[in-house]
Every structure is written in C-alpha cells, then in structure tokens.
Amino acid sequence: MSVIYIKGGIVVDPTQGIDGEIMDIFVKDGKIVEESGAGKADTVIDAKGMTVVAGGIDIHAHIAGPKINAGRAMRPEDMKYARNKSGPLRCAMGRVLMTCPAIGYEYARMGYTTAIEPATPALYAIHTHEELDSIPMVDKAVLPLFGNWHLTFKFAAEGDIEKMKAFIAWAIERSKGFGVKVVNPGGVEAWKYGRNVHSLDERIPGFEATPAEVLSTLIKASIELNLPHKVHVHCNNLGVPGSAETTAETIKLAEKIGASKDGRESLHITHIQFNAYTGEKWRDMGSGAEELSKLVNRTPVTVDMGQPIFGHTTTMTADGPFEFALHKLFKSKWINKDVEIETGGGIVPITYRAKSPVNAVQWATGLEFGLLVDADKVVISTDYPNGGPFVEYPYIMTLLMSRKFREKEIEEKGVNSYIEKATSLPSLDVERTFYEIVKMTRSTPAKILGLENKGTLKVGADADITIYPFDCRNVSPEDYEVLLKGLRSVAYTIKDGEIVVKDGEIAKEVWGRTFWVNAVKGATQEIIEEDLNEVFRYYTVSRGNYGVREEWIRRPETIAIEE
C-alpha cells in the first residue's frame, strides 16, 4: 500500500462541518491519516481548484443476485450495449442493466465506492455473494429479505421480540447479510394465493399476523440487537394511488417505537417516491411528498429517493403482486419467482415517459423528496434499476442544485403539465447546496448504514475519496451545465487508498470488501432451534446447506455486535 498526498484541494466533509476549506488530505495504507503519520508520499495529487469529498455510497441498488441476473438474461436488447471492450480491463456490457464488471467500473467512474444490494432471498444468498464478488471497485453488502418469511409471521403474531431477535441474527449470519430488508410485508405471501394485502392492519393469509405487527416486531428486534442499519422497508401498496397514506402509517409505527439506542433513526423507507401517491385512481393521482417530507423530518425515519429517470429500464422487486400488476398494465414480459416459504419477486421492463402524466408525477415526486427532506435524512437513489440507471446520479444532483436546470428539463423533455396540479415541484425554489448534496450521497447514507469509516474524511476513515475537477465554491445553479459536467467527470476516485480512477477512466481494477453483521451474540439462538427445524421440513434444501460460509466470499469483513 502506498502513501498519497492530496494537496490543496477544496474539502467538503459534513461529518466535520468542513464546507469548502482548502486542506491537504493524507492517505496511508488504505486509511486517511494525520500529516505527521503519513510518511513520504508515493504519489502527490495536486488538487488545486478541485473539490475533495468522501467516496459516494449507494444505499439501495439492485446490483447482484437472482433478480438482476434474470433481468439480464431476459433483456439482451438492453445488455447488447458495450461500455468497455476487453483489454487490460474486462469487457463491460449493458445500457441500464449491466454486467458485474460494468457495475463496478461505472460506480468508480462516478466517484462511488460503496454500494448496498438491498434485497436478496436468504435462500439465494450464495448466488448474491457470487455476483457481489464479481463486482470490482466498490465495497458492498447485502440485505436479506424478512418481510414474508413464515417464521417472521409466526414470531410477529406471537409478538415474541426475543425470538425475532434470534431469527434476525441467525438469518443475517446465514446469508452473510448486513441488515433487515422488508418488502410489502405479508403481500408477497398473499400473492402466492393470487392476492395482495392492502393495509397495515389486514391479516396475512394463513397467519395471525398483520403487516403492522411484522414491521413493529422487526423494528423493535433490530433496535434491541443494535444492528448498525435498522429496518429497511419497501412499504405495502407500492406504486398505486393512495400509497402515501400507507407510507404515513408505516412511518408512524416507527414514531411510536422511537429512535435507536444510539439516537439514530429506527426505520429507513426506501425509494419513497414509489410509495408516495395520493388520490384514489390513476386519473386523480398526485404527489404526497410535501406531507410525507414533513412527517419524515419530525420522526425517527430516513428515506432514499427512488428517483425515476425518463427512458427505458427494468423494474425488479421482491414485491411479486406489484410486478404482476405492472405486467397486466403494460402487457409486457414478466418474470415471477415464488421463493419457498420466505419471499418472492418479479421483473417487468418499463419506460418512463415525460409526457405521461403518471410518469411525470413520479419524476416530480422523487425530486420533491430530494428537496424537502432534511439532507441528514434523505439519500439520492434511483432504486437501480427500477427508477433508472445509477449512472444518472450526477444528473439528479444537478436537478436538486439548480431550479433553472429543473425548469429547462421540464421544458425540453416536455414533462406533462399535470405536475403543476399534482405536485409542488414547479413552485419549489429550493436549491440544494453542494454541502447538502455531499450529505445526501456520503455522510447521510453512511450514518444510516452505521458505517463509521465511510462517508467521511476524518482521520482513521477508509480512504475512499472522490476528487471532482471543479471548485465547488464557484459553481452556481445558473451554470448547471458546468455543474453537471463536473459531477459526471470525476478527476480521481481513490478506493482504500489507491487511485482507481483518473480523469474519468479506470486506472486500476481493485476488489472491495463485503461487510456483514454478526449479531448472534445479541440473542439466544437456542430459543428458535425447534422453530427452525420445523420450518425446514417445508424447505427443499437441508438446513445444513442453507447459507453462506465466510470462506466462500472474496473479501469478507465482519461487523460483530457484542452482547
């Protein structure tokens, strides 16, 4: 490992309250160090006139596992685009859906150094880790799915927090996962009966539990387990008019339970845009972002945007009934997978059209959240690939920073004027500062994930650094083109103390770590032994073959939770 001096850059680091100060940053052995401890520089980067921030963190992108891979196989028309020819680096394929090498390279070229795969059936965790292991350049982690697992329903119905804790700890240890993901709790099970659940208080078919009980029990258990990242939820009723109400109710569950022991939020509502529509029918559908943003700002809840990007993409979610609805709506191709007695999922291609009133509202709603929720509570995301490609994050950042750019986009793309009636976006004059954007892409996701060495340039932090080729103090929302260009073309990305991108091109292929949380000491495992044995009678794999061993992962890093 080498020593890098980053000299004279304009540093922005919200974790230290640094907003555009000219500073030197010293990197040694993959960490950020004091000048005194750095020693002789192997490389000196003259960052004069450039902006130095921590590496970006994607809190929610479907980058690995059976879903995206089935999507790839289903969409050769999307995969045929070549991003990089084979040479010293790998060939990298894909337009919106991408191959593993392409995903790693594109994150790095955008200055991102960590990405979280947010939904894998624990049954398929081996597969998901294989794919994560094939993604170069970034650190990563995976969230196993809990919201439709029969054991989750059982412990929720019994209100047994101790068993739920043991179960969570068992499942994330088995899947080498990072936290608790919940998708449409109860709804995916109901879909196996051809139905869905439509409210938080509806009984889940075949069980005594309700979605509200599932969520509350999981949130409480996650708090008690001290998981670094608490419950990460894709709410019920996603994607339909009226979903804003369900989201509000979900947030209130967390409000009732309260914050985590360390004061951080206890619930992360993911891709909130997709769950924030008012109205009763598509015809009177509107944005619930204003109300929901206020609610988020005063409750122990964080969100990510789930911003749609106009154009083609592929939706993929564990929310099986939602994907069936999309298939019926668009008569498009449709993958469905019902997974044992733990979850399910679906995949449907989609095109977001600026001229469509519904898509226009979705676009505006995502941006409203990005503008209205506290920068300490909202993270930029497209819910890749559901909203669109993650490579458009610089575009989203620019939209959030420049009202003029928003107006230009509305005008040029011909965004349906229904947004004037149904959303507050056209009248919002909020313009995010660069400091806030750094929060929303670095320090806020790091805080939500509980990754203390990420999203920061503090001494001791991982040396994951983005250097933008512009002076953030001089960019004005008026010059959005300059801003967009600057955000798109990273001067340097440093990963674990190595220069991996220079002038927007990959300089070196590296392999990041896979974080996983070991919380088994936080709960008495024996209390669920019988339940596990009982439930495995209905699995088609043996309990002994269920899960992932650490030695099968390329670079595992355990985050151990003490008792």
Add this chain to the structure above:
Amino acid sequence: MTLIIKPKSEFEVCVEAEITPEIARNLEDAKNFKVYLGKEERRLEELFDLEFVDDREEKVILKGDFSRVKWIGREMKGGEIIVEGNVGMHLGAFMEGGRIVVKGNCDDWVGGMMKGGEIVVEGDTGNRVGCNYWGESEGMKGGRIVIKGNAGNYIGEKMVDGEIVVEGNAGDFVGSEMKGGKIVVRGKAGYTGWDMKGGVIEVGECELSPSFVKDAEGVWRGDVNVKGEGVVRILQD
C-alpha cells in the same frame, strides 16, 4: 463506381464484412475497409480481390463464395449490391434503402429489422427473414423482401410494416406477433399467424394457430388471445 469483390481463398472461420455500396465510392477507402476474420481485424483487400469499374453506379458485385461472409449490406442506405452466388448470415440487416439482389441462396437473418429498400433472393433463404433481433419488440418496419425459392422458419415475426413475399414454401412461425405490413407465402407454410396483432398474411396453405376465427368472407381473423386484428387469407381455401 462499381466494385467487384472476390474472396482470395477459403476462410479459416467466417468473415464479418459490413460491405455497403458506399465503399464503392473510393478505391483506397475500399481497400482499407475493416473486416473481421474471427478476432483478427483485417483490411478488405487482404482477404478479397477488388476490381473497380469506373461507371456512374454506386454498386457492389460479389463474385465467388460468400456463404461464410456475414453482415453484407448492414444498415445500407442506397445503391445496389449484387451477390452472384450464395451469401452468409445477416444480409441487409437494418437496411434503410437501396437494393440487394442475390442470385444464389442466403443463410439466416435476411433483412433482419429492415427499415427500407429491397432485397430479392432468387434462391432459398434460411430462417428469420425480416425478423426482430433478440429481445427487440419490433421486427421489419419497412421495405420489401422477395424470395423466389423457399424460406425457413420465423419469417416476418413482429413485423410492423413492409412486405415479404415468398414464392415457394415457408417454415414455422410465419408472422408471429405481427403488428402490421404484409407477408405472402405462395406455397405451403408451417405454423402461421400466432399472436398476430395486425397486418395481413396470405398463404397457399398453412397450419393456422388455433386462435383465429373465420369471418363471413372466409378470412381468418385473430389472434383472439391478444384481441388481435390480424388477417390470414388462405389462398387454397
């Protein structure tokens, strides 16, 4: 000018040569035109003998065995290509204009996703004439393909507009998921008309998908499963 192209020898593996009449404009450019012998990038003149005739045409004549040369006429926009013998896969794929005449037979994918122009094949063709490429939702969008011999399977699938005429027989899946345009098979065809949303198929005889209903005029309409407005006219009925 007219450019006459002949293979120098038998190729070790198939050659990919996206030759269009445009390359007949300039001798030097034609000589240096990039073609591919497997993973090796070659210049056209390394693999082929080139002969120029200084006339007023924009024309390419292919002499000798081109049955293992692929992508002739890809995205061609005008002018003429005459193939004197047989020709390999993907002839005239994505073609937009001009004319290709093949005196011999063609391999698969003649006029794949063609948008305009004309292809005339005097012999037989392989499968997927005027078809959509993998995963694409639309096939042929315009132009005309005439096959004097027989055609293989998957002819004109997902066709949006344009015309395919097969003078001989065709195989299975004529006009599957067709949306518009016209396909004529004068001889026999296999499975025909499945999931047709629009357009017209005229066929000597065929095995019609069991999802069509005969109207009062004796014309089959369907596909009922997609509420389609396709028309299949069986000429020997």
Add this chain to the structure above:
Amino acid sequence: MIRDIVCTFCGNACDDIEFEGDYGRNLCPIGEAKFAKKERIKAPMVDGKEVSYEEAIERAAEILKEAKRPLLFGWSSTVNEAIRLGVLLAEKVGGIYDQCSSVCHAPTTLAMIEEGIVGGTLGQAKNRADVVVFWGCNPVEAHPRHPTRYSVMAKGFLTRSRAERRVVVVDVRKTPTAYLATDFYMVEPGSDFMVFTALRSIVNGHEEAVPEEVGGLTKNELKSLAEILLKARYGLIFFGLGVTHSRGHERNVEAVIKLVQDLNRKTRFILQPMRGHFNVVGSGEVAAWEAGFEYAIDFSRGYARFSPGEFTAVEALIRGDCDAAMIVASDPAAHFPKKAVESLKEIPVIQIDPHPNLTTKLADVVIPTAIVGIEAEGTIYRMDGVPLRVKKIRESDYPSDVEILEKILEKVIS
C-alpha cells in the same frame, strides 16, 4: 458420516445425501452410479501421448491464442467458480462461450427473452401446488427423486400428500412417469405449440377458435384439460426436452409461458423447466452476470455478442465459424448431431474432464481433473436456481477444473 452432500447428477441436486465411507444413503440409482468409482483419464495427453500437466496446459493455451475464433463449450457439469474462469477465458481469447443449454433448454431462455417466465422454487411444488403437470418430461427416468422429494408424494405445509395433488402427464408416449398420473394425455409429436395455444384460447374464453382436434386431442379432451388447469388453487407445469427438442422449440415454451400468464389472471400458476445437469443453470447464470447473456456469446470483437443459431456450438461448428475448441465437463462428440461432430474432428480440440468419453477420442489435448462434488468443491445451481455447495468427500491427486483453468488463463493473458 458426512451429511448434506449434494448429488451431482441431475438438476434436482438432491442435498440430503449422506456418506459413510463409500456407502451413500438417499441416492437414486443414477446418483449411486454417479458416486461409484469408475475409469478415469490417467494422465494429461497431447496428440495421444502422455505428458505433464504443464505441457498440456502450455499446448492448450497455445491453441486458444492461435485460433481465430475458438469455441469454449461445456460447463454444465462443473462448478460456478470454473465457469467464471471459462467466461473470462473466452473473453480474453476472443472466442465463443457456449454451454450445454444450447442443446437442451436454451429454447427456454429464448422464450424468457420474449415473455419472461412465471416461476418459483421447487418448494412451491412441495408446499402449495395442488395441480402438477409434467409436460414432455419423464422425471422417473431423468430426475428420479423429483416426484418423492418435490412434486408428487412430498409432504408440504398446504398440500400434505399425494392425495391432495392432481397429477397430469402429457407426452407423446406412455412413459414410466405416466404411472404417477391422475390424468394422462397423449399428444402427437411436435404438436406442443398447437396444444398450448388451443388451451390458451379455451382458458381465455375463445373456444370458437379451436378446431375439433388439435395435436391428437379432441376439443373435449382439451376442454377437460383446461378445466383441470383452471380449477387449480396453485398449479405448476414442469416441462422438459419434449417441449424444447421438438418442432417449435422456443415458441413451444413461449406458448406455455403465455398460457401460464393468462392462467394467473384466473388463479395462481407457475412453470419450471426440468433442467438436466446439476449445474446447467449455473453455466447460464455466471455468463449472464459476467458477459450479459446466458449462452451463444461471441467475444471476437472485444465485447460480448449474443446470437443463438450463430454462436451456439452446433451451428458455429457446422458453419465453420470456429477453428479450435475447448470442451470442459461435457461430451459433445456424443451429444451433438453428426454434422457438428464432423466439424469438431477437423479442428484442434482441448478436453478438460475427469472421465474418458467420445470427445476424448477426438481431442488433441486431454487434461484430466478431479470430479466436482466428489473430489472438488464449489457452487452449483439447482434447476430452480437455488444455489448449493457441492463438497469434497474424497481425496484425489487430480487438480480441479478451477486450478487448470486458472493456469490456462494466466498463460493466455501473459
């Protein structure tokens, strides 16, 4: 005793095998044969002469580097770790990556490209399905423990016994699987497309579009079959090579996918292809995440191109599109049509495999390896994509596929 061993024969990938020395419990007859000791390729060979591993690897790398478009084929009987190296190797030598699917269930991939697929894990057969259809497949001989473990006699939490399942078999002849059936329908060979479409017309309420007889079934028989499907609470169609190997190929599969899509508007229904080899699914999945496509991938232009019918091994060989081949964990000389084997005989062939087979007879370089799942471990995907780890239960002097491929890749890159 070693427990939870995964059997490495068919796509069932039964993971409840127990070994006490050489004695394995819970194996079917084919599984027993799989684990039995048998003749091996003794040593690496080049042009029929025994050589060291280093020499064989050197020669293999040379052939691959010199070739204008080498074919790298096989993969379904090895582990994902080896398959990944295979895809990388194909990329680096500008060759074709193709795998056994192209001669078995690739039509299912093509149909999925058109329509997606409504699927589920085998647990849905075990726990939920009350109507189970076997169409053009014969699990009693090809996936022997399928009926007992998953689909017919299994005890699930909703469907608790054989009596609670209606089992339908559709085939062109009476197979041993037909003995398990509540209802058996015999159809004419090559008529699957027509029968699926006729059923779909009936399910959608368009009986009038269905002639009096389709594919050997009367309209009344078709209606009765449609009725069985519609009455299912949760139905499941398993389909096999009878569907993919017959006239119609991927459109047969597409037709049944569309039928199942429409059935889901009335009840719940899923589909599951009866994939053959224990890791044929992995050989598609790994290629998809590394290169974007499951099979028929050409890298000659430095990026991946997908073209079934062109870069599938059989067609590529017959068209003379490849001037060398590397065969890993497969036997195309036995399983390809004659014309493709003729072409294979004309070009240099490298074989990597534990056992001598027909491909060995025409291979120029033969590199014997450890048997996956017995002498070497790794990840494999069951027919429904469920990942499992196959284990090393016996010591062996043979290097693994992974070790050999790593060395070849190293030589090719350097």
Add this chain to the structure above:
Amino acid sequence: MIEVVVITGRTTDQGMTIDEKLSEAYMKAVSFCEMNEKDMEKLGVKDGDRVLVKSELGEVVLYVRKPEMDLQPPEGLIFIPMGPYANRVVGALNGSGTPQYKGIKATVEKTDREVVPVQEILNF
C-alpha cells in the same frame, strides 16, 4: 420398411452409464430403439434383432427392443435413448439454436448389418 417418427430421450440406464461412455454398458444403454409390437410385426423383427434407421440426417444400425407391454410407443413412433447412436439420425437445425432431437421423420428396415461398437461410432 416402415416410415416412423424418431424421438430421443433420457433413460435410467443412459444416466447410470453417462460417465463411462466408452464402456459396453453405455453402448448397451444407448444403441437400441423401442417400437410398437405392431411395427415390429410389420418389419418381421423380434426383440434383439437389428434394424437400420435412416433419416435425412444419416443412418444407424440399432438393436430392437420391445418395451413392457404397457409402455410401448404408439405405432409409427420409435424411441432411441439420447446419445451418439441417436445422433446419427436426429439433430435437424431449425434456426432456434437448439437442434431438433425429437420428431424426426425416418424409415426403419430390418438389417443384418452389425451395430457399430461405441469405440468406433465416431468413424464416419
């Protein structure tokens, strides 16, 4: 001589011998065809006799096997286990990328020619 449709497929014996392709056991498992007893009568062959199967793709000599009474293929259909013998007469290419291994038109006639040993099956 009769006209038939050939199908191929897996069998238990073929599966059990698949890793021993050069053995007699494998040859025994894959070098026969099953047919309806009425077709056998028409050809004048009995179990264990040899027939020549010819299709557009080639020809092969196989042993005749009469299956259990109940499991006979219908008249006009013959079954050959998948493998190198079957592949002399099946595997038509239809443009899907997957050969047609089932439903191939062929003729069957009685023959005195020997079944080629598996070791020599590639000598064509």
